[in-house]
Amino acid sequence: MPFTDSGFLLGFLPTVLGLYFLTTALIGRSRSLRRHRFGIANAVVAGSSIVFLATGSQTYAGVISTAAVVLFVLGWIIDRQQRSEEQGRSGAVPELGLALGLTGVLVLYGLYTSAHPVVGSLGGWITRFTEHRFSLPGLLVPLGLSVFVCHAVSFVVDIYRRDAVMHSNPAHSVMYLLGFPFIVAGPIVRYRDISHHLATRQIGMASFAYGVRRFTIGLCKVVLIAQTLAVPADVAFAASINNLGLVSAWMGLICFSLQVYFDLSGYADMALGIGRMLGFRLPENFNAPYAADTFHEFWRRWNLSLTTWCDTYLHLSFESQLATIGRRTGSIFLLFMIVSLWHGPGWGVFIWGGVHAVFVALECTRWGTMVARFPSPVRHIYLLGFVATSWVFFRADTLNEALYFFQALVGFGATGANAATLPLTGMVWAALVIGVLATVPALPTVSRWSVTVDALATSLQMILTTAAMYVWARVLGQRSQPEQPREKND
Secondary structure: OOOOOHHHHHHHHHHHHHHHHHHHHHHHOOOOOHHHHHHHHHHHHHHHHHHHHHOOOHHHHHHHHHHHHHHHHHHHHHHHHHHHHHOOOOOOHHHHHHHHHHHHHHHHHHHHOOOOOOOOOHHHHHHHHHHOEOOOOOOOOOOOHHHHHHHHHHHHHHHHHOOOOOOOOHHHHHHHHHOHHHHOOOOOOOHHHHHHHHHOOOOOHHHHHHHHHHHHHHHHHHHHHHHHHHHHHHHHHHOOOOOOOHHHHHHHHHHHHHHHHHHHHHHHHHHHHHHHHOOOOOOOOOOOHHHOOOHHHHHOOOOHHHHHHHHHHOOOOOOOOOOOHHHHHHHHHHHHHHHHHHHOOOHHHHHHHHHHHHHHHHOOOHHHHHHHOOOHHHHHHHHHHHHHHHHHHHHOOEHHHHHHHHHHHOOOOOOHHHOOOOOOOHHHHHHHHHHHHHOOOHHHHHHHHHOOOOHHHHHHHHHHHHHHHHHHHHHHHHHHOOOOOOOOOO
């Protein structure tokens, strides 16, 4: 159940928010239960998150919920043993619990993301590899598994390192591990950054109004921009080399480059908005990445929570300061392997990550020094060109389709009447213009300023946004309906 689904927007989210605030309000009036206020409120969110996951697969929801309970028990054991060691008693339980926890989450991830091997002779291997489906991100990975694995590692390691407190109430831990606000696409929240707020936090109208407005901005990004641009992008990538022209290929690639950014950043904004409604301050995940002019800067702006997580728990960073070039390059490629796995298994995602790893590693050499001497517009074109073309591997279904698309990009595709025509309607052009303008740093800054207005402005924005989305959907629906053939009069 995605955040843009009508069942989520009109049913699930209002119900959860109603139960959440009703619970906190009623319990807050009781002196005897007041100290359990956030524990019960987190239990409401945790239970709702399990229901949220069960809408996709009840079996998966049961497995991942059981894993969350097991992780809570391991965290409790590690914490108790750490306290015993502080009192002069020693043992190997913390290390054992850490090893079991990390092994468990990795096995869970491996079971759900097992790749299909390509076997046979050398010639057959090459043929099958080029025709082997890349598997688009999300097809093999269940909803929220990547985020859950990252949160599980953070939970166990932070408790082991004594960087965060271990709460005795299991609702706090389960809410952190399975919370539906960030389980879809992040951001990845380190346990050390949120553990204190699980037991106490401020809930007010100003925070709720900010959350609603931030959620609305994310919803508009996904529905009005990403989903609109997905139509011409899908047509372009579905066309073969025989009917894909130069202009159509580049327009389709531009549309997809904007689509993937606004899709991911939109879901991140919605997660941040829901978090603020519940009283949590989640970390920002995107900071105008297309405004960068080097690959290093791009990854300092793209999926910030993932790169922070890798730096904290794997000691892998794009700003690696290792002494030798070989070790630095190896660290960078290992980091991008983790980044690729987070987006989902598949050859295409790994090739996409490998392309970025190559350029990040090159920028650690004299190539980076030479690029730094280029004028800023040249560096910007350099980055956007290679970032956009790398999306081909991310989006194409097979390696052959990716190669065909590259041929069309360099002018070896169809021409004239044989070239496919993309559905570049007025709405698509409007989404393109708004999308391009929204990628520059100025507009996000304006957006962050605008979310500081009061609840009345929030309500007005919700009404106007809902009306705009309704009209948008009606117009698109009417244009997508095929014309009925006219009956001939005898």
